[in-house]
Amino acid sequence: MTVSAMRAAVVAIHAGVFDCHDGADDVFPRTAPGAALGEGAPPLGAARVSWADVEAEARVTVLPGHAGAGASTVALVVAEGLAASRRVQLVEYTDPARSGLTAASTIELGTDGAWRRGRRGRLDVLRLAQPLGTELPTPLARDDRDAVLVVDAGWATTTALLEGRSSLRSGDLVVVTTRVTVPAMRQTEQVLAAVGGDAWVAAVGPSRWPRAVEATVGSNLGRLRARGRVVRVPWDARLAVAGLTGDRLPRHVAGAGRSLAERLVPAGPPRHRRRAEP
Template sequence: MTVPAMRAAVVAIRAGLFDDVTDDVLAHENRAFGPAVPSSAGQPDRSHVPWMRASVGRAVLVVAGHAGAGASTVALALAEELAEGRRVQLVDYSEPVRSGLPAAPTIELGTDRAGWRCGRRGRLDVVRLARRPADGALPPLPEADADATVVVDLGWSTTCALLDSPGLLVGCALVVVTRVTVPAVRQTEQVLAAVGAEAAVAAVGRARWPRLVEASCGPRLREVRSTGQVVPVPFDQRLQIAGLTGDRLPKSVAAAGRALAELVMPAAPPRHRRRAARTGRAETTR
């Protein structure tokens, strides 16, 4: 058995995929989970995933690559940037005791009938679970406009549960958050391999990765870095001490949210710029 095959087998075991993983699948670790999931469990039932409902304009999932990655900070920075040009809901699926967003809203609007605690932060709607679901099921999303964009902060526990059915994370824009440390990138590699879908990566820490961290990257993370899908998120001392509050995010963190927004949901150029560009191309061809 080759080293790549053994590595793929370890990743499969940690993701809970044990059946029908053939030698041919293991020999291609970059694609290990694409063939394995349908053959072992069939296509997952996406109709039960709240963010796939038809009334949602677009969903962006922010996934922690490991515990304590900083996914809530990244989700807030991304959602605030997207809210500059559209209606956005930031939905926190973390259990209330583990939420990173309890103090993020500047205005609290109370709890709705479905058990969501609603708030506002500038143009952004922030909703968090008011209580842990008794049956462990994912509650439906709060009511939103038909064209609203939903940014979902999954939380580490929800992410772990969904990695057993990685197909449920496919079909949405995906951001995986990691710290720039050796243990963090190793765990994030497993998450990227389990998801098996295109994803942007928010890297919290130093913009220039230490050589030891670079050497610890797996094939999926190396591919994401080579295609420019990694956005550095600076480490902010104040946020580490005070957490997320109603205050504005540091400019450097907000700028990282802007860069992520351009990756996951590129803004169309203004109409007059598109018209000028077409005119310029026409004159060039003459």
Template sequence: MSAAGGVGGPVSVGRVLGVDQQPVGPLSVADVQQVMRQLLGRQVPQVRGDVAGEADPCSDITPRPSSSNGSRQVSVMAGHPGAGSSTVALALADAAGAAGQSVHLLDPAAPGRSGLVAAAAVELGTDPTGTWLRGRRDAVVIERRALGESPARDGDSHLVQDGLTVLDLGTAESRSASGSPTIVVCRANVPGVRLVEERLRQLAGRPLLVAAVGPQGWAREVRASVGPAVDNLRSAGLVVSVPWDARLDVTGLTDRPLPRALVAAGAQLLSLAQTVGHLHRGPFTGSRRIDGAIQ
């Protein structure tokens, strides 16, 4: 996966993102919110280990938990098909788990489209409704859809969580702003940066980062194709290089530990996501660069 590097003028870090339409078996935003309520309301014991829709345009795709608990949410979206959003989402989850956090990784994609189907080390079966498959990977609990139809809604459910929830949203669509940090994944090539530029424009207003997957450093042709949205994020230090891995390119995600460099990129993205989320929610009127992005 590739890095974003250039340094430009200062730029504020708040931005808004909207997403592509999921091609098969999309969940509505209400469905995703309901799943989150059910998921976050369950008590899942913390396990420590080594790392190795059709969306409603008026709704947030990520529900906001109460500020009175320690809950945090990060959404990972694909800037274009084949960007590698599931890999980045798993890297975030593994990095958080290695740091001792309780982590849920939720994939609302239709069965057969999940990139996390083989990522759990232990399968825990379905939830009581038979709609969601659960598995565990060290400190990470992974949930993915078991059925093609949308899950039933339970209006009495509520958000209760202390830990991190990572939403692997792929190309699911959202036009609404959210205070939860959103990481948009793209390939570090000419088509990738052109497509992610459009996605970033759609999502303006949300606290954003870009995870660029590909070779370290951008080729001249790629740099020449960068649009203003990507350039602003690069200048703010909010485009992070995610290394491409030849083995994963062949096998896909499995229960084996991710490469250390990939988990390190996930940890960096988590740190930046926490920063931009805080700045987005709190008073912030100036422009500044956030240090720490891979150059």
């Protein structure tokens, strides 16, 4: 950890602004029924996608091909794979009550404006502190522009994309996550049609697809498979039960994340900071 991160953790502890998972109110605040889930909130597409304005070396947007696809897991493994050689910020645009990263940080650093900050090894993790509204907050500013921004866009963003109320920035790297099942493939095909032809697909499941799944593969997914843009992410029983925690990811899952990260943002030559002039 950096000195600034440890200092922020101490300040958060003294101020009492850290996560406590002893009660349900931490996950589902006592608000009006449905408020925590964002019901009745303005459509996400009414606001501009804020992360498109952030200066970064690259932006990787992870979308679920269907509900429950495992996009948060894929976003985390990709971010950790990139963080091995770069500065990376993992940002989750999901209502707090639906967060897949709520326990993924190893240390909580408190709330900073609209964001709840956390740290996981070399990775910065940002989660929304309040439900989504018309104003989508911009991730915290960085002190350099050679970082990579990995965005866990959430199901609300995908829904807005399918309904034509939102769009992705040209040039962004897009990963669509899907399970290897018949209904998942049918729904993912619709997301791929909305995203375009340059997406990547993280297929969570076996390496050899069942015949029924193969028969369901649509034209968009078929073209991406032919181009080598479909990467397998193994299904893990422990993650399926416990979800994402501060523990290390299973080796086979982390390995898939590193493989996908390398394809998305190939490692370049090491960067050396210029010494200050005397």
